[in-house]
Amino acid sequence: MFMLGNTKMGSASSFSKFCLTLLLLVDVLGSTNAQLSTNFYSKSCPNLLSTVKSTVTSAINKEARMGASLLRLFFHDCFVNGCDGSVLLDDTSSFTGEKNANPNRNSARGFDVVDNIKSAVENVCPGVVSCADILAIAARDSVEILGGPKWAVKLGRRDARSASQSAANNGIPPPTSNLNRLTSRFNALGLSTRDLVALSGAHTIGQARCTSFRARIYNESNIDASFAQTRQRNCPRTTGSGDNNLAPLDIQTPTSFDNNYFKNLISQRGLLHSDQQLFNGGSTDSIVRGYGNSPSSFNSDFVAAMIKMGDISPLTGSRGEIRKNCRRVN
Ligand code: HEM
Numbered sequence: 255m256f257m258l259g260n261t262k263m264g265s266a267s268s269f270s271k272f273c274l275t276l277l278l279l280v281d282v283l284g285s286t287n288a289q290l291s292t293n294f295y296s297k298s299c300p301n302l303l304s305t306v307k308s309t310v311t312s313a314i315n316k317e318a319r320m321g322a323s324l325l326r327l328f329f330h331d332c333f334v335n336g337c338d339g340s341v342l343l344d345d346t347s348s349f350t351g352e353k354n355a356n357p358n359r360n361s362a363r364g365f366d367v368v369d370n371i372k373s374a375v376e377n378v379c380p381g382v383v384s385c386a387d388i389l390a391i392a393a394r395d396s397v398e399i400l401g402g403p404k405w406a407v408k409l410g411r412r413d414a415r416s417a418s419q420s421a422a423n424n425g426i427p428p429p430t431s432n433l434n435r436l437t438s439r440f441n442a443l444g445l446s447t448r449d450l451v452a453l454s455g456a457h458t459i460g461q462a463r464c465t466s467f468r469a470r471i472y473n474e475s476n477i478d479a480s481f482a483q484t485r486q487r488n489c490p491r492t493t494g495s496g497d498n499n500l501a502p503l504d505i506q507t508p509t510s511f512d513n514n515y516f517k518n519l520i521s522q523r524g525l526l527h528s529d530q531q532l533f534n535g536g537s538t539d540s541i542v543r544g545y546g547n548s549p550s551s552f553n554s555d556f557v558a559a560m561i562k563m564g565d566i567s568p569l570t571g572s573r574g575e576i577r578k579n580c581r582r583v584n
């Protein structure tokens with residue numbers, strides 16, 4: 255029992271120590287409450303998930319690639335100052351945002367779909383749901399709609415009031431990265447090497463531009479010769495010609511979320527230099543083989559890694575804001 259009635263010398267100081275402990279405890283519990291949770295909007299916006307899902311579904315029905323684009327936006331958001339919706343901000347006179355950073359310029363897409371989701375959500379619960387959370391839900395829905403696993407998304411992120419082009423240039427690894435560079439960036443964000451391989455399985459859907467894989471298909475030797483030839487047909491050798499011509503990241507099933515990405519790597523048909531780095535005689539070969547052999551182990555590791563990625567430095571509590579328009583701070 256606490257000795258509140260104790261009148262001995264020193265009791266005042268032990269009482270104040272007790273109060274301090276209580277305050278610290280409340281503080282810890284408070285910050286625990288400020289963490290993300292799967293039921294964050296269950297009272298404030300009960301129809302949130304169905305509202306997002308129907309907009310994502312119609313966007314993917316119109317264009318299957320949009321699922322890939324939405325998944326990638328979530329990655330590009332989380333890897334730059336955490337999952338805070340910063341990638342969605344347009345440039346302003348006070349900051350140059352992330353949309354025109356190297357990894358995003360002429361490449362990141364789906365912003366209009368995010369706007370549509372946000373409008374639909376604002377119609378049912380105005381001023382409640384963050385753009386950062388909308389990205390997390392849209393990414394989850396995209397994976398599920400394209401045939402991948404489904405998981406409970408953690409929510410409660412708030413939106414950044416700024417964005418940084420240089421943070422995006424430094425935060426998202428380029429496709430020229432070697433394995434060391436990839437693992438060190440993922441590890442710096444608390445993601446393991448296994449998470450890196452699992453998350454890279456996102457390249458089972460979507461497209462890349464010629465400029466992202468030209469050097470690989472003309473100059474590298476760890477590539478299947480007939481695959482290289484196929485890709486060269488629509489990606490001219492000379493820089494500046496056909497730079498934006500597209501090719502699927504997964505040559506087999508580019509609109510299905512499956513484990514063919516890993517089978518491609520095993521047969522030296524990774525499209526990006528960074529893809530093939532994961533199966534190039536190094537420490538991650540065995541992980542790639544494991545996912546290539548077992549869709550279920552890929553799926554469960556992918557889900558775990560997506561949840562970890564979604565936990566990167568969220569703004570919670572009273573930090574940040576709930577943006578009204580995902581492109582602008584309030
Ligand atoms: C491991 C490091 C990664 C690198 C170096 C990388 C690089 C790239 C590049 C260069 C493209 C093509 C961009 C273009 O040419 O326009 C791309 C596309 C894509 N990336 Fe990654 N990526 C990585 C990890 C991830 C992760 C972790 C995810 C999601 C979990 C992801 C999801 C996607 C998707 C879905 C596309 C296709 C987007 C579309 O079709 O619009 N990537 N990535």
Ligand SMILES: *[C@@H]1O[C@H](CO)[C@@H](O)[C@H](O)[C@H]1NC(C)=O
Nearest residue numbers: 468469470472473491492493
């Ligand atoms: C291939 O490598 C050579 C020698 O490093 C370089 O000059 C050339 O630009 C590269 N070609 C492509 C398509 O990257």
